[in-house]
Amino acid sequence: SGLFSDYLIKMAQVITWFSLDEGSGFTYWPDGPLAAPKRVLPPINNRGVVVQNEMMVHRGEANGPLEQQMPAGLAFDTVFTGDPGDRDQWVLKNGDDVIARHRTDELRFLVHWSAEVFTDFDELKKNMDGSD
Incomplete structure (x- = not known):
């Protein structure tokens, strides 16, 4: 409706991926969801996009086979950490119990950077002092 456009904090995001997975990509609807x-x-290795995700429907696609995405025993407090015995291995752990292992080349590493964007100094001041 545009009703709150004057109050929208304009953001720009850069998303970049490092993944060798042949099945995961990034889907987006720049002209709206209809x-x-x-x-x-894919593969989305060392690739990125500049977007305004607050205003655009988007999704990151699944990475790896389903059994890898949802390992048995996965819980809210499962920890993802490097394997101290192998620099190329990663483990998912519940306490001391390892529930899954992954090699680095099986994983997708994503970097997401956001910045507030202002048309001019007056818009920046309005945002900072709350005079809107």
């Missing part, structure tokens, strides 16, 4: 989506095709 229009056809666009897709960054």
